[in-house]
Amino acid sequence: MALTLVLDDFSGPLDLLWHLIRTNEVDIYDIPIAEITSQYLDYLHQMQELSLDVAGDYFVMAASLMALKSQLLLPQPEIDVDDDEYVDPRADLVSQLLTYQMYQAAAKQLQTRETQRAQSFAKDPTMPDSDLAVPMAPGAVKLRDLVKAMSAVVANQLATAKTIAHIEAEPISLTERIGAVMKQLSQSHQCLFEDLLAEHSVDGVVTTFLAILELMKNDQVDCAQAEPFAPITVTLKEAA
DSSP: OOOOOOOOOOSSHHHHHHHHHHHHTOOGGGOOHHHHHHHHHHHHHHHHHTTOOOOHHHHHHHHHHHHHHHHHHSOOOOOOTTSTTOOOTTHHHHHHHHHHHHHHHHHHHHHHHHHHHHTOOOOOOOOOOTTOOOOOOTTBOOHHHHHHHHHHHHHHHHHTGGGGTTOOOOOOOHHHHHHHHHHHHHHHSEEEHHHHTOOSSHHHHHHHHHHHHHHHHTTSEEEEESSTTSOEEEEEOOOO
């Protein structure tokens, strides 16, 4: 029975180098060039003995390793390794391997995401029909209904603005209007939206409208209608 030798499939010379470094468990910043070069050449010889095609990049890396090995075997002058100007001859090779490792890690993450994504099923986005009626709670009031009611009050105020143009209105703060609305509701518990906006200036109407919106956001008041297009009623909510 013939013995079949199965070799790892490497994507390139850096992949082979990285495999040898991991197999030998050596420090990437202190690569034993002589040992790694010997193992690298042994691998190429096995490829040739099996009549496998070897890409030219592998031989280019082999030549670089042999040149680096020869450089390190030559007598070296005494150099202070702590000197900032000292450059390790292996530095360029280490940089290539670190960059390769970074891309390999990124490729592994993408492969994991691809596997996870393959287990999911996508659905085309669907939008509801613009004419579809969305059911709302009985008595619920839309913001556009509040804006429409406020616009009616503002239009009424503008219609009578000429008769009161000589009156100078004092500025009213939002905090003051919130307090005034709460005071009015605390007395009657419930009030018509238009009655709360019964101010003598457009600024006052707008400020009161903002005060009601703020109270609704804080869940202190509730606005409702008995039926569509009916007057809007503002009700003070009971404190929890």
